Amino acid sequence: MTAIELLLYIIIRGLLIGILVSAPMGPIGVLCIQRTLNKGRLSGLATGIGASLSDILYSMIAGFGLSITVDFIEQNQAPLQIVGSLVLAGFAIYLYRQNPVRNIRKNLNRQNSFAQDFASSFLLTLSNPLILFLIIGLYARLNFFLPEMRPGHYIIAYLSIITGAFIWWFTITFIINKFRSRFSLRSLWLINRGISTIILLMSLIGIGTGLYKYLML
Numbered sequence: 142m143t144a145i146e147l148l149l150y151i152i153i154r155g156l157l158i159g160i161l162v163s164a165p166m167g168p169i170g171v172l173c174i175q176r177t178l179n180k181g182r183l184s185g186l187a188t189g190i191g192a193s194l195s196d197i198l199y200s201m202i203a204g205f206g207l208s209i210t211v212d213f214i215e216q217n218q219a220p221l222q223i224v225g226s227l228v229l230a231g232f233a234i235y236l237y238r239q240n241p242v243r244n245i246r247k248n249l250n251r252q253n254s255f256a257q258d259f260a261s262s263f264l265l266t267l268s269n270p271l272i273l274f275l276i277i278g279l280y281a282r283l284n285f286f287l288p289e290m291r292p293g294h295y296i297i298a299y300l301s302i303i304t305g306a307f308i309w310w311f312t313i314t315f316i317i318n319k320f321r322s323r324f325s326l327r328s329l330w331l332i333n334r335g336i337s338t339i340i341l342l343m344s345l346i347g348i349g350t351g352l353y354k355y356l357m358l
Contacts, residue, residue, distance in 0.1 A: 142159045142290070151294055153300045154283045159305020161279055162196050164274065165188070169266055169337060172232075173310065173318050176258060182318040187255040189310025191262035196272065203276045204286065219355035226347030230262075233341035237334060244268070261303045 142150065164170075169192045177185030265271070280286065283300065 147287070147289065148297065151285075151290070151298050151302070154285050155298050155301020158200070158276070158279045158283065158285065159196075159302040159307075160242035162276060162302075163172045163193065163309040169262055170313075171261065172265070173273070173313065174321070177314050177317040178321050179219065179319050180254070180258075182314045183255060184258050185314040185317065186260040186310060188262040189314065190307065191259040191309060192266040193303055193306035195263045195266035196276075196306055197299060197351075198267070199270065200276050200302050201281065201299060203273050204299070210217075216313070219351045222347055222351035223355065224268065226344040226351060228265065228344075230341060230344035232265060233337045233344060252301035337342045 169188070171190045173185045173192075176188050290298070
Protein backbone atom coordinates (compact mmCIF):
# COMPACT_ATOMS: atom_id res chain seq x y z
CA MET A 142 0.00 0.00 0.00
CA THR A 143 1.45 3.37 -1.05
CA ALA A 144 1.56 6.39 1.26
CA ILE A 145 -1.37 8.04 -0.54
CA GLU A 146 -3.41 4.83 -0.47
CA LEU A 147 -2.75 4.50 3.26
CA LEU A 148 -3.90 8.08 3.88
CA LEU A 149 -7.09 7.54 1.88
CA TYR A 150 -7.67 4.25 3.71
CA ILE A 151 -7.39 5.99 7.09
CA ILE A 152 -9.41 9.11 6.17
CA ILE A 153 -12.33 7.26 4.55
CA ARG A 154 -12.68 4.81 7.41
CA GLY A 155 -12.20 7.53 10.01
CA LEU A 156 -15.00 9.61 8.49
CA LEU A 157 -17.25 6.55 8.41
CA ILE A 158 -16.55 5.71 12.05
CA GLY A 159 -17.27 9.30 13.11
CA ILE A 160 -20.62 9.24 11.32
CA LEU A 161 -21.62 5.78 12.59
CA VAL A 162 -20.78 6.64 16.20
CA SER A 163 -22.90 9.81 16.03
CA ALA A 164 -25.78 8.59 13.87
CA PRO A 165 -27.69 6.27 16.27
CA MET A 166 -30.70 8.25 17.49
CA GLY A 167 -29.95 7.87 21.18
CA PRO A 168 -30.52 10.47 23.92
CA ILE A 169 -27.98 12.90 22.48
CA GLY A 170 -29.51 12.72 19.00
CA VAL A 171 -32.96 13.33 20.43
CA LEU A 172 -31.60 16.18 22.56
CA CYS A 173 -29.93 17.73 19.52
CA ILE A 174 -33.26 17.72 17.65
CA GLN A 175 -35.09 19.17 20.64
CA ARG A 176 -32.63 22.03 20.99
CA THR A 177 -32.57 22.72 17.26
CA LEU A 178 -36.36 22.95 17.26
CA ASN A 179 -36.60 24.95 20.47
CA LYS A 180 -33.63 27.29 20.28
CA GLY A 181 -32.29 27.13 16.73
CA ARG A 182 -29.60 25.42 14.73
CA LEU A 183 -26.61 26.84 16.60
CA SER A 184 -27.86 25.37 19.86
CA GLY A 185 -28.34 21.97 18.21
CA LEU A 186 -24.94 22.21 16.58
CA ALA A 187 -23.30 23.10 19.92
CA THR A 188 -24.96 20.01 21.39
CA GLY A 189 -23.62 17.82 18.59
CA ILE A 190 -20.11 19.25 18.85
CA GLY A 191 -20.06 18.62 22.61
CA ALA A 192 -21.07 15.01 22.01
CA SER A 193 -18.45 14.69 19.25
CA LEU A 194 -15.60 15.79 21.51
CA SER A 195 -16.68 13.28 24.12
CA ASP A 196 -16.82 10.58 21.44
CA ILE A 197 -13.32 11.40 20.24
CA LEU A 198 -12.01 11.02 23.80
CA TYR A 199 -13.51 7.55 23.96
CA SER A 200 -12.15 6.82 20.48
CA MET A 201 -8.66 7.69 21.67
CA ILE A 202 -9.07 5.61 24.83
CA ALA A 203 -10.25 2.68 22.75
CA GLY A 204 -7.39 3.12 20.31
CA PHE A 205 -4.65 3.38 22.93
CA GLY A 206 -5.84 0.78 25.40
CA LEU A 207 -8.29 -1.70 23.91
CA SER A 208 -7.59 -4.55 26.30
CA ILE A 209 -7.68 -2.37 29.44
CA THR A 210 -10.85 -0.62 28.27
CA VAL A 211 -12.71 -3.83 27.50
CA ASP A 212 -11.75 -5.41 30.82
CA PHE A 213 -12.85 -2.34 32.80
CA ILE A 214 -16.21 -2.05 31.04
CA GLU A 215 -16.93 -5.76 31.32
CA GLN A 216 -16.15 -5.74 35.04
CA ASN A 217 -18.22 -2.62 35.76
CA GLN A 218 -20.89 -2.74 33.08
CA ALA A 219 -23.90 -2.94 35.42
CA PRO A 220 -22.88 -0.08 37.79
CA LEU A 221 -21.88 2.14 34.86
CA GLN A 222 -25.19 1.49 33.12
CA ILE A 223 -27.15 2.34 36.29
CA VAL A 224 -25.23 5.59 36.88
CA GLY A 225 -25.54 6.66 33.24
CA SER A 226 -29.27 5.88 33.25
CA LEU A 227 -29.81 7.90 36.44
CA VAL A 228 -28.12 10.88 34.77
CA LEU A 229 -30.45 10.49 31.78
CA ALA A 230 -33.51 10.24 34.06
CA GLY A 231 -32.59 13.49 35.81
CA PHE A 232 -32.04 15.19 32.47
CA ALA A 233 -35.39 13.89 31.16
CA ILE A 234 -37.26 15.31 34.15
CA TYR A 235 -35.53 18.65 33.65
CA LEU A 236 -36.52 18.72 29.96
CA TYR A 237 -40.12 17.73 30.73
CA ARG A 238 -40.53 20.72 33.04
CA GLN A 239 -39.22 23.18 30.47
CA ASN A 240 -41.50 25.40 28.42
CA PRO A 241 -40.04 25.62 24.87
CA VAL A 242 -41.83 28.91 24.15
CA ARG A 243 -40.46 30.55 27.30
CA ASN A 244 -37.03 29.03 26.66
CA ILE A 245 -36.91 30.55 23.17
CA ARG A 246 -37.41 34.02 24.65
CA LYS A 247 -35.09 33.45 27.61
CA ASN A 248 -32.24 32.08 25.53
CA LEU A 249 -32.26 35.10 23.24
CA ASN A 250 -30.71 37.04 26.12
CA ARG A 251 -28.49 34.29 27.52
CA GLN A 252 -25.01 34.81 26.17
CA ASN A 253 -23.57 31.56 27.49
CA SER A 254 -26.42 29.28 26.32
CA PHE A 255 -24.34 27.70 23.55
CA ALA A 256 -21.53 26.99 26.00
CA GLN A 257 -24.03 25.38 28.36
CA ASP A 258 -25.48 23.31 25.51
CA PHE A 259 -21.97 22.21 24.58
CA ALA A 260 -20.96 21.37 28.15
CA SER A 261 -24.16 19.48 29.02
CA SER A 262 -24.00 17.27 25.91
CA PHE A 263 -20.28 16.66 26.44
CA LEU A 264 -20.84 15.51 30.03
CA LEU A 265 -23.96 13.52 29.15
CA THR A 266 -22.11 11.62 26.43
CA LEU A 267 -19.11 11.18 28.73
CA SER A 268 -21.39 9.56 31.32
CA ASN A 269 -22.07 6.67 28.93
CA PRO A 270 -18.77 4.78 28.51
CA LEU A 271 -20.63 1.81 27.02
CA ILE A 272 -20.20 3.59 23.68
CA LEU A 273 -16.69 2.12 23.80
CA PHE A 274 -18.17 -1.20 22.70
CA LEU A 275 -19.54 0.45 19.55
CA ILE A 276 -16.23 2.17 18.83
CA ILE A 277 -14.18 -0.98 19.41
CA GLY A 278 -16.56 -2.96 17.21
CA LEU A 279 -16.18 -0.44 14.41
CA TYR A 280 -12.40 -0.48 14.76
CA ALA A 281 -12.39 -4.25 14.42
CA ARG A 282 -15.02 -4.42 11.67
CA LEU A 283 -13.26 -1.83 9.48
CA ASN A 284 -9.73 -3.01 10.35
CA PHE A 285 -8.98 0.61 11.14
CA PHE A 286 -5.51 0.34 12.65
CA LEU A 287 -2.76 -1.18 10.52
CA PRO A 288 0.76 -2.26 11.55
CA GLU A 289 2.35 0.20 9.11
CA MET A 290 0.67 3.22 10.71
CA ARG A 291 2.97 5.80 12.27
CA PRO A 292 2.21 8.49 14.94
CA GLY A 293 1.24 10.98 12.22
CA HIS A 294 -1.24 8.49 10.82
CA TYR A 295 -2.93 8.16 14.21
CA ILE A 296 -3.38 11.93 14.38
CA ILE A 297 -4.99 11.90 10.94
CA ALA A 298 -7.16 8.95 12.01
CA TYR A 299 -8.63 10.76 15.03
CA LEU A 300 -9.05 14.00 13.09
CA SER A 301 -10.98 12.02 10.47
CA ILE A 302 -13.25 10.53 13.13
CA ILE A 303 -14.14 13.89 14.64
CA THR A 304 -14.61 15.38 11.16
CA GLY A 305 -17.07 12.59 10.34
CA ALA A 306 -18.97 13.36 13.55
CA PHE A 307 -19.05 17.07 12.72
CA ILE A 308 -20.37 16.28 9.23
CA TRP A 309 -23.21 14.25 10.75
CA TRP A 310 -24.27 16.93 13.25
CA PHE A 311 -23.93 19.71 10.68
CA THR A 312 -26.18 17.79 8.29
CA ILE A 313 -28.82 16.72 10.82
CA THR A 314 -29.17 20.21 12.33
CA PHE A 315 -29.45 21.71 8.84
CA ILE A 316 -32.28 19.31 7.95
CA ILE A 317 -34.10 19.75 11.27
CA ASN A 318 -33.77 23.53 11.10
CA LYS A 319 -35.39 23.54 7.66
CA PHE A 320 -38.18 21.30 8.95
CA ARG A 321 -38.54 23.51 12.03
CA SER A 322 -40.46 26.18 10.13
CA ARG A 323 -43.45 23.83 9.85
CA PHE A 324 -43.92 23.66 13.61
CA SER A 325 -46.14 25.94 15.70
CA LEU A 326 -45.19 26.98 19.22
CA ARG A 327 -47.62 24.41 20.64
CA SER A 328 -45.97 21.74 18.48
CA LEU A 329 -42.63 22.61 20.09
CA TRP A 330 -44.19 22.19 23.53
CA LEU A 331 -45.63 18.79 22.60
CA ILE A 332 -42.33 17.66 21.04
CA ASN A 333 -40.47 18.76 24.17
CA ARG A 334 -42.79 16.62 26.32
CA GLY A 335 -42.57 13.69 23.91
CA ILE A 336 -38.77 13.76 23.68
CA SER A 337 -38.31 14.04 27.44
CA THR A 338 -40.67 11.07 27.89
CA ILE A 339 -38.66 9.01 25.39
CA ILE A 340 -35.42 9.83 27.20
CA LEU A 341 -36.99 8.95 30.54
CA LEU A 342 -38.17 5.60 29.17
CA MET A 343 -34.67 4.92 27.83
CA SER A 344 -33.20 5.68 31.24
CA LEU A 345 -35.73 3.50 33.08
CA ILE A 346 -34.97 0.58 30.76
CA GLY A 347 -31.27 1.15 31.34
CA ILE A 348 -31.73 1.24 35.12
CA GLY A 349 -33.80 -1.94 35.04
CA THR A 350 -31.30 -3.74 32.82
CA GLY A 351 -28.38 -2.56 34.94
CA LEU A 352 -30.03 -3.67 38.19
CA TYR A 353 -30.87 -7.05 36.69
CA LYS A 354 -27.26 -7.58 35.58
CA TYR A 355 -25.97 -6.42 38.95
CA LEU A 356 -28.26 -8.77 40.90
CA MET A 357 -27.34 -11.67 38.64
CA LEU A 358 -23.61 -11.22 39.32
